Amino acid sequence: MLLSLRNVSKSYTTAEGRLDILKGIDFDLDAGESVALTGESGSGKSTLLHLAGGLDHPDTGQILSAGRDIAALDDRGRAEYRRAAVGLVFQQFNLIPSLDVAANISFHAKLAGRHDREWERELVGRLGIEALLSRYPEQLSGGQQQRVAIGRTLAARPPLVLADEPTGNLDESTGDAVIGIMLSLTKSAGAALLMVTHSSRLAQMLDRKVHLSGGKIV
Amino acid sequence: MLWTAATALLSHWRRRPLQLATLVLGLSLATALWSGVQAINAEARASYARASSVLDQKELTQLVPRRGDSIPQGTYTKLRRAGWNVSPVIEGDHRIGNTRVRLIGIDPLTMPAKAGGFKTGDTSNLTAFMSQPGVLIVSQGTALKLKGHTQMQLQISPDMPDGAAFTDIGIAESVLKRRGELSRLLVAVEQRPDLPSLGTIAPEIARKEPGDRPDVAQLTDSFHLNLTAFGFLAFVVGLFIVYATVGLAFEQRRATFRTLRSLGLPLSSLTLLLVTELLVLAFVAGVVGVVIGYVVASLLLPDVAATLQGLYGASVPSSLSIRPSWWATGLAMAIAGTIVSSAESLWRVRSMPLLTAAQPRAWLRATTVGIRVQLAVGLLLLIMSGALATFGHGLMVGFAVLGCLLLGAALMLPGVLSACLAVLQKRSSRALVTWFWADTRQQLPGLSLALMALLLALAANVGVGTMVSSFRLTFIGWLDQRLAAELYVMARDESEASRLRAWLPARSTSVLPIWSVAGEVLGDRLEIFGAAADDPTYRDNWPLLSGTVDVWDRIAAGRGVLVNEQFWRRKALGIGTGLVLPGGWEVPIVGVYSDYGNPKGQVIVGIDALAAHYPHVSKLRYGVRVPPADAAGLKERLTSEFGLPAENVIDQTTLKRQSRAVFDRTFVVTGALNAFTLGVAGFAMFSSLLTLSGIRLPQLAPVWAMGIRRRDLALLEVLRTLALWLATFIAAVPVGLALAWVLLSIVNVEAFGWRLPMRIFPMDWLILAIVALAAAIVSIFVPLRRLATIAPSDLLRVFANER
Ligand SMILES: Nc1ncnc2c1ncn2[C@@H]1O[C@H](COP(=O)(O)OP(=O)(O)OP(=O)(O)O)[C@@H](O)[C@H]1O
Ligand SMILES: [Mg+2]
Secondary structure: OOEEEEEEEEEEEEOOEEEEEEEEEEEEEOOOOEEEEEEOOOOOHHHHHHHHOOOOOOOEEEEEEOOEEHHHOOHHHHHHHHHHHEEEEOOOOOOOOOOOHHHHHHHHHHHHOOOOHHHHHHHHHHHOOHHHOOOOHHHOOHHHHHHHHHHHHHHOOOOEEEEEOOOOOOOHHHHHHHHHHHHHHHHHHOOEEEEEOOOHHHHHOOOEEEEEEOOEEO | OHHHHHHHHHHHHHHOHHHHHHHHHHHHHHHHHHHHHHHHHHHHHHHHHHHHHHHHOOOOEEEEEOOOOOEEHHHHHHHHHOOOOEEEEEEEEEEEOOEEEEEEEEOOOOOOHHHOOOOOOOHHHHHHHHOOOOEEEEOHHHHHHHOOOOOOEEEEOOOOOOOEEEEEHHHHHHHOOOOOEEOEEEEOOOOOOOOOOHHHHOOOEEEEOOOOOOHHHHHHHHHHHHHHHHHHHHHHHHHHHHHHHHHHHHHHOHHHHHHHHHOOOOHHHHHHHHHHHHHHHHHHHHHHHHHHHHHHHHHHHHHHHHHHHHHHOOOOOOOOOOOHHHHHHHHHHHHHHHHHHHHHHHHHHHOOOOOOOOOOOHHHOOOHHHHHHHHHHHHHHHHHHHHHHHHOOOHHHHHHHHHHHHHHHHHHHHHHHHHHHHHHHHHOOOHHHHHHHHHHHHHHHHHHHHHHHHHHHHHHHHHHHHHHHHHHHHHHHHHHHHOOOOEEEEOOOHHHHHHHHHHOHHHOOEEEEEOEEEEEEOOEEEEEEEEOOOOHHHHHHOOEEEEOOOHHHHHHOOOOEEEEHHHHHHOOOOOOOEEEEOOOEEEEEEEEEOOOOOOOOEEEEEHHHHHHHOOOOOOOEEEEEOOHHHHHHHHHHHHHHHOOOHHHEEEHHHHHHHHHHHHHHHOHHHHHHHHHHHHHHHHHHHHHHHHHHHOOHHHHHHHHHOOOOHHHHHHHHHHHHHHHHHHHHHHHHHHHHHHHHHHHHHHHHHHHOOOOOOOOOHHHHHHHHHHHHHHHHHHHHHHHHHHHOOOHHHHHHOOOOOO
């Protein structure tokens, strides 16, 4: 088991009062498996992903990764976890604006201590971004940016990739192409994938599909 | 409609009180320094004008001797008889108690009305004025010093400058022992039309037209120019803040502008609203600034007064009067400054298309091209500065050199920093380090104004600090040489002086007379000192800038004269040039000596020759050499055995301490202005960092998501700020040294007539670096706390659609 969520709950305190978003989530993800996470807007998909990625911590419950409870880690431990064990792809602002594409791609790999030139070259080739290496993020289109973000994530060879609507800002055909590349690359890297998506068509392309509703996995 | 629009625009400030405070405070500080300096200048100028109009009657044409320093009584009588409406003046220095007073003897009956300063009043006053023991018209301050030391009646006049006194000419004649020797004649404005010409009646005197500027004002001009330059520098530094804040406020309100316009508010009304808003802010900031400026000025004025007194002997009252003119200028500067620094933002609003996406970071994006152009312009200015320094002459050129140097260096700074950062980025292999340099480089456009302001402030600190310290060290070394005698004694009158001459030699190693006469040489009034040139005190200690091999022998023999540096430079003299001293005595120049801090010319001749040519020289003062251990004993005996009052015997240590004290107060003013400028620059940095911290989340969030803690990011932020401050500091040191060099070798020579050797004080830089470091930490503190305590959800929001 690569990742297990045990009875995880999370709430936000807002001006209107307490807002229970996740109410006892139980969820498992095997190594190399790809899972689509669907649900209505506001159902807590992003929240769940952030908890799994060690970006935020739950109110109660355990998040087990390789036997360790991420939820119990302190700030330093969670940062370490993000560096070494997960790769994140978001809807936007994935790239570091001050670094060019080449530096962005190797950034996470270097931080994780897994920089591998050969693998990086292969990724760049398969993503079709060789021509963009010396450009800066603001000089790229949305689809190009997301391809670079995927390259950046996979270059670090994380066992787990978390993606939050990575193609939400792209048109359908570009989005499909990007997802296609991402799926095949995660498979060949042997990484597990948990991807939030609104599109059942995209969800179809993954191994499994879970639905979030009323704060529970159904 | 207009009102609704105005409320919408103003609501921005309500939500961002810190931004509003930054804007108002930045502008106020800038205005405060500017108007404070102006207040000091106005006060000082007014008092010079008063002083010189009273003392020298500069608005009047005068008749002065062609040779020597006196006009015979007979000449005056001749002129009066021929119908010339002239009035005689006898003046000279006179010691009353321990105070040296410039005594100006006038004839109240023939004195032209325009001479001013002195009101003859009613006849009983006039009678007292003209009869023994006489009346001295003096300032309040002088009256306090003279009280009890003279039988003459003291009459206080607010128009009198310190250290001078008007008295009747007959009394001046007897006190100054100038029988029938007039100093000059004042020519009244009203004259008979058919006067015989001066040349036919009295060829021995020359006509001197009224000078358009008082002498002392000319001397102190450079000081005020310095102050003004400083004030202006601080003002420009402040404008950097205004520019950055207005730019941001406008950029953040783009959406509001667009909404208002699409709701039908015409562009002209929008512009009108924005201009009104800016003017109101400028007015408020201007008033606050002028008030702060007044406080700053009244705090500094006592030191300025001491400085001017110490440097030039010019007297300035040490309290401030409120002049409407500088209220007006202060406000005008604030408003003009606001308009200049917000013109670009206003223009952008006018040319903004109705439908473009908001670009919150657009105002930051100084393109690479912009930085390159800046670099080129800066380089050009530096070259121009160098060229001016090499080929130009004059005080204004000196300041132009300074201006080009500072501006050029400031403009080049972002480009140079950017290049350095690019190199560092290339050379680093660790991901985080590479990112650190790259990210720092990305911050440059947003920080460049603040960094430029910081560079100017730091360079000014280094430069002026170097100048002041060089000055101080040289001055103290020079004092040690010049004040070589262990004791300085002053007899109260000539008979006591001759007793002293008999009493001292047996009890000391040697006695050095310090006698001087005032006279006119090459058209300048100066002091002619006598020196016992045979004494080793002179041969060993007197610092000469250049001279013939046998200088002291020739001085001792009365066959040569020494001139001070300022006189030498001003008159472009050379060794060997013949000088005609008063009385037609012609001697060649054999050497030049440095005479720091003295605005006037001075010459030194052999003591015997002085006494021979000017038998009436007052012989009251002496330097006494004794073994240092015996100085205290001799001082004691001089008072107890010989009977001199204690205040007439001064030992060297006391004298040096006094001189040093005067000197140290001299530069308190520059020190204070320096600190203020640095403060304003620190504030500019603070507001820029604060501004940047608000738009930095998208730059930091990915790095955080990839496993760098907020705490480490905050630490890196501190390192980044320190690195930028350090780099700016390093850049400021050579700029500051260049500034010091220009001040010492160009401005000082042009302004004061003497050149100072430059000395370098790395310890001072260390102190400045520590102060700057503290300011850097303060400037990053608030933005840093924001970052370190930011909630993960705020960082996460960056990645979601909500932005
Ligand atoms: N920091 C926060 N403070 C308060 N409420 C929050 C916060 N972050 C998220 N929420 C609320 O939690 C709920 C779930 O948010 P989340 O972003 O997980 O939804 P989502 O399923 O990803 O929706 P979408 O499909 O629109 O992205 C929403 O109602 C949101 O308003
Ligand atoms: Mg979401």
